[in-house]
Each structure stands twice: as structure tokens, then as C-alpha cells.
Amino acid sequence: MAESVATPDSPRVAPRIALIVPAYGVAHLLGEALASVRAQTFTEWECIVVDDGAPDDVASAAAPFLSDPRIRLLETDNGGVSVARNRAIASCTAPLLTLLDGDDLLQPNYLATMVPLMERDPGITIATCNARIFGAVASERYCFSGTQPEGTLSNALDRSFGIYIGSTFRRSDWERAGGFDPGFGVCEDFEMWIRLLMLGGRAHYVDRVLGDYRVRAGSASADAGRMLLGNLKVYEKAARTLAPDAPEQTVLAELIDRTGEALAFEHAIDRVVDGDTAGGLADLAKLRRQVAGPVWTASFALWRLAPALARPMLRWRRHRHSRGYEPKGLARLFNRGAA
Numbered sequence: 173m174a175e176s177v178a179t180p181d182s183p184r185v186a187p188r189i190a191l192i193v194p195a196y197g198v199a200h201l202l203g204e205a206l207a208s209v210r211a212q213t214f215t216e217w218e219c220i221v222v223d224d225g226a227p228d229d230v231a232s233a234a235a236p237f238l239s240d241p242r243i244r245l246l247e248t249d250n251g252g253v254s255v256a257r258n259r260a261i262a263s264c265t266a267p268l269l270t271l272l273d274g275d276d277l278l279q280p281n282y283l284a285t286m287v288p289l290m291e292r293d294p295g296i297t298i299a300t301c302n303a304r305i306f307g308a309v310a311s312e313r314y315c316f317s318g319t320q321p322e323g324t325l326s327n328a329l330d331r332s333f334g335i336y337i338g339s340t341f342r343r344s345d346w347e348r349a350g351g352f353d354p355g356f357g358v359c360e361d362f363e364m365w366i367r368l369l370m371l372g373g374r375a376h377y378v379d380r381v382l383g384d385y386r387v388r389a390g391s392a393s394a395d396a397g398r399m400l401l402g403n404l405k406v407y408e409k410a411a412r413t414l415a416p417d418a419p420e421q422t423v424l425a426e427l428i429d430r431t432g433e434a435l436a437f438e439h440a441i442d443r444v445v446d447g448d449t450a451g452g453l454a455d456l457a458k459l460r461r462q463v464a465g466p467v468w469t470a471s472f473a474l475w476r477l478a479p480a481l482a483r484p485m486l487r488w489r490r491h492r493h494s495r496g497y498e499p500k501g502l503a504r505l506f507n508r509g510a511a
Contacts, residue, residue, distance in 0.1 A: 225250030297373030323375030359402030
């Protein structure tokens with residue numbers, strides 16, 4: 173049976189999915205995001221743009237798109253990204269939800285892929301996909317490689333199953349989970365995915381590039397320390413929430429320990445970059461197991477002979493890996509093998 177199609181000029185139909193677009197600080201990029209929404213081949217959607225007290229002119233950036241009745245602007249006081257998303261979701265009616273940050277993009281077939289998939293299979297809690305990473309990165313790449321087709325709470329926790337921020341989930345599950353946690357300003361999407369999977373069901377990975385994830389210099393995703401700290405908060409909250417005898421507790425205990433060490437490793441690099449070469453190198457030596465491979469082995473040997481070289485080398489490494497921390501499974505979390 174052919175899909176019914178709505179256009180901005182046709183009689184209004186109930187939207188089958190809502191796109192939630194927080195736009196704090198990205199007014200100059202919002203037009204690209206909304207153009208990618210308008211370009212969707214699936215048209216039975218609504219889109220809520222949230223200006224939560226942004227310092228830039230979100231209203232003017234959104235204005236050219238508001239002639240489309242499917243797009244609305246919600247202006248609120250500033251409460252952070254979790255609060256902004258909760259307010260936007262509360263203001264819409266569609267049974268399915270997709271996150272789209274105001275500086276990211278959707279490929280034209282994103283909704284045409286995700287909506288039928290979720291509607292056909294009520295056992296899918298989260299539908300996710302691959303995405304292109306672009307912007308303030310050394311080179312463009314994809315978010316995931318070798319991701320399993322189905323995700324569970326356990327493999328979502330250890331990141332062996334990757335969930336893209338621009339994923340689709342059910343409004344009813346968002347309500348059951350209690351919405352986004354306002355205490356999370358970083359990794360708030362990851363924290364939500366974990367709570368959704370705690371409700372039951374599974375995540376499903378569509379092995380296609382359906383989104384474009386933009387990294388901006390200075391954004392949360394470009395700060396390794398903040399991302400690690402956000403991950404640690406997610407793990408600690410999950411450990412408190414799950415039953416003490418839940419099988420995931422073993423994985424969580426290891427993740428909490430290793431993430432704490434990884435955070436300490438990044439702080440040691442900070443010490444070196446900030447000028448405390450001796451103290452930072454001493455801390456790095458204690459955390460040597462955090463990294464592996466010939467590049468790190470050679471670097472540590474060189475720094476023992478010429479400590480002054482550590483600062484410029486680690487400053488370069490920090491710039492090179494400005495995308496921030498990208499764990500993909502326990503092996504990636506425990507052993508980052510390239511300097």
C-alpha cells in the first residue's frame with residue numbers, strides 16, 4: 173500500500189513523528205538543519221525548534237521556515253538542553269520522536285526509513301543509524317563501523333553497540349522514563365538511551381548513513397574531559413538505578429573504574445599542556461595502561477630523555493583528537509592505541 177503524503181499546502185494530517193531541534197548558540201547554522209527537514213521524502217512530520225534563551229537570534233534564523241505549518245518555534249527561558257527537549261516534546265503530539273540538534277543535518281530518506289521501521293516493530297525501543305562526522309575534525313569520517321544490528325542494555329552501556337544522537341524513539345517510552353534528566357548537560361542523549369533500554373525492548377541499527385553530525389570547535393563533543401565525566405555520571409546513575417544483582421552491574425563496575433582512570437589520564441595531559449611537565453608526566457606514568465601501541469611506547473621513552481618535548485607533542489595530540497572521546501566498546505575505552 174502506498175504511503176499517504178502530506179505537503180505544506182495540503183489539508184493537515186496528524187503528524188506521525190516530531191523532530192526536536194534545540195538551537196542554543198547555533199542560529200547561524202539552523203537554516204541548514206531546517207532545510208534538511210524540509211527535504212525529507214517522508215512528509216507527515218512536525219518540527220519544534222526551541223530557543224531556550226539563546227544568546228543569538230534563533231527567531232530570525234527560523235523565520236523563513238515558519239511559513240511551513242509543520243515547523244513551530246518555541247521560545248522559553250534557558251534551562252539547558254535537557255529541559256529544552258522536554259519542553260518541546262511536551263508541546264507536540266506525534267507518537268514518534270527524533271532528535272536533531274540545530275547544527276546537524278538529516279539525509280533526505282531519514283524519516284522514510286525510521287518511521288515505517290518503528291511502526292512495524294513495537295519491540296524496537298530506539299532506531300538508530302550511521303552518520304557522517306564533519307566540521308571541526310581532522311578529517312570527515314563515520315560515527316560507527318562494525319556495529320551490531322541489535323542493541324541491548326548491556327552492549328549499549330559498553331558502547332559495543334553505538335547509538336547516534338539523531339535517533340528515533342517513542343513518545344510513550346519518553347513519558348515512562350520521565351523525560352530527559354535536567355542534571356545532564358553533556359551525554360544527556362546517552363543517559364536517555366540507557367534509561368529507555370532499562371524499560372525493555374531493544375535498539376535497532378540501520379546500517380546506512382542517514383545523518384550528518386557537525387563538530388564545532390569548543391562544543392561539548394570536542395572536549396574529551398567533559399565527555400568522559402558525562403559518561404562516568406551515566407554509569408554511576410545506572411548502577412544506582414539497576415537492581416544490585418542485575419547482570420549489567422559487573423560491566424558497570426568495570427566501566428566506572430576504567431572511565432575514572434581515563435579521566436585521570438586526560439587530566440594528566442592537561443597538566444603537561446598547562447606547563448606542569450614534571451607533575452603531568454609523573455601522573456601519566458602511573459596511568460600507563462590507559463594507552464598501548466608503538467607510538468605511545470616511543471613517546472614515553474622520548475619524554476624520559478627530553479621532557480620538554482612532551483608539552484608540544486601532547487598539545488598537538490589534543491588538537492588532533494579535538495572530536496573528543498569516542499568509546500566503541502570496552503577495548504576502545506580501555507586501550508586508546510594512537511597518540
